[in-house]
Amino acid sequence: MNIKPLDKLKDIASYKHIDGRLFSATHEEILEGWTTDIYFLKTRDVLRSAGLLDTQVVAEVFTRQPGIFAGSEEVLNLFRKLPDPPQIESLAEGESFEAKEVLMRFTGSYESFGLYETVLLGMLASSTGWATAARECVLAAEGRSVLCFGARHVHPAIAPVMERAAKIAGCSAMSCILAAKLCGEEPKGTVPHAAILMVGDTVKLAKLYDAQVPAEEARIVLVDTFRDEAEETMRVAEALGDRLSGIRLDTPGERGGVTPDLVREIRWRLDLAGFPKVQIIATGGLTPERIKLMNEAGADVYGVGSYITGGARRDMTMDLKMVDGKPLAKRGRLPGIIPNPKLKRVL
Template identity: 60%
Template sequence: PRKFYSANHDEIMAGYTTDIYFVKTRDLLKENGSLDVPVVAEIFSKEAGVFAGLPEVLSLLKDKGVKVYALEEGMSFSPKEVVCRIHGPYGAFGMYETVILGFLASSSGWATAARECVKAANGKPVLCFGARHVHPAVAPVMERVALVAGGCTGASCILGAKLAGAEPQGTIPHAAVLIIGDTVKTAILYDSVLPEQESRIILVDTFKDEAEESLLVARALRKKLDGVRLDTPGERGGVSPSLVQEVRWRLDMEGFSHVRIVASGGLNPEKIRLLSQAGADIFGVGSYIAHATPRDMTMDLKVIDGTPIAKRGRLPGIEENPRLKRFL
């Protein structure tokens, strides 16, 4: 019996996740003798964004006998700009329209949101903590693309980070602190089991006020403490600029200037900007990236058997775009 409802790689490859009408189309065109007519298809989005998802499209189309031109992974695109063009017999790729657009829409949505956060942080590290917001089948897709195309510095999802060629990053969750029963005790234990080269960053909002707990932890680990993570829940006002400023001030006052402040919890580009000004050093972003609206992609046939054509509402024939590069 099937464990989960997500499609495995071989199911995607076999076309099981496409829309049924592309299968019907194949039958129809076969009957009509035009299944393998040479066509040119172009893909664009109505909104601007950051282009991503291409490697999966190329994996899908490799050895299908088509030529593929596209922007490079991570390039920005304008509204209605052609981001990908496919030349080949319709039968060779037409059935995958749904799949190709799905790869690009999802990944470009996440990459665009990640890029906005990275720009707001203006050089300070941004970590992607979005895995809990999406189905686990795509969590690694999202976290990988946030790093590779969006510019994030790290990701907490194990497989996502690995696919991006990085080590997964993170601290310890509230659960650990609650079970051990005391933040300082948890910090000391954490320090004792963690490999020496890894960062000691402690979550400080489980039991006590963040300013108090930051100092208690800093006094316990001293030079070995790399950072404290503020993740104040909405029920306590969230992480605010004045909280960051106060924690910074109190740490500095006791000589803990080396301790960095990691902020997380409902961050978005605007909050990142404000918290950065208030003194935060690292930003953990979840929902803003994970909830990104997909960048809807449209694929239009623009040339059929050498003739420029298009459905009503679109411009027939190829729309030149010198930024495209040949990949297949």
């Protein structure tokens, strides 16, 4: 990839609009600096005119809320593609942190990273927010699997980033194809209600699905499309027998949603009929609080989307703390490097 980062304010005049393009930034545009705030490009011109662009500095990144750290690997991938990157120290992805704890530290010339402040803060803010929300669900599940089904709730350009953050936080699998592949895994998921509606019967769909998918893939069937969920569960279980791995509940809010009582009844009926190994997968608007209730009722697996994608981002701040070897900071900040033994050299 031939990267030529923006260097001067006048460089933005070279932008050529392409009619009909998607509005999301390409990898090249991000790496070249087109998604940065304009004032960082102006800063380059100002500092260059004063002969200060190559001044050696130390910058630290923090946020005012605790959370689960994620996004640093993407930041590193950004700087690995540049010819003269700064030295970078970082907290490990997936690690918890406290408010105002130093999460990353950049040491080098201001020229080596200043243009990308907007970009790297955005990468960390979003991923850390998603990871924090996902970890809440994972902890609430108390060892049960949590699948990330959030791709439909975010712009497709960032769906893989979001699901990767959820994976870092402990989610067992992802439904987004690219997200899973980028993590070296296979995507997980069954078929939507649309397939059952078009086939016309849940059991008929279950048999078609059983005949179509590879033998090693789990047979999981939605049971809330046409009839009572408990009734459909038993019909599918009797039709597939030992080949049925699980049933998925996604009852819409118009019918009361997926409730602990529904889960409890289906678990009871499955056990009574000799299907104790058939898992119950609960999905649809789940939160940590609802997951805890479902645990007690007998659910085995959770598919979570909107709670993870709606996780409050962690507003990241980058401050210069050393300038030309001298401790320095804006008012209200502590000048000089703030020690954090959890940071490790990563670049």
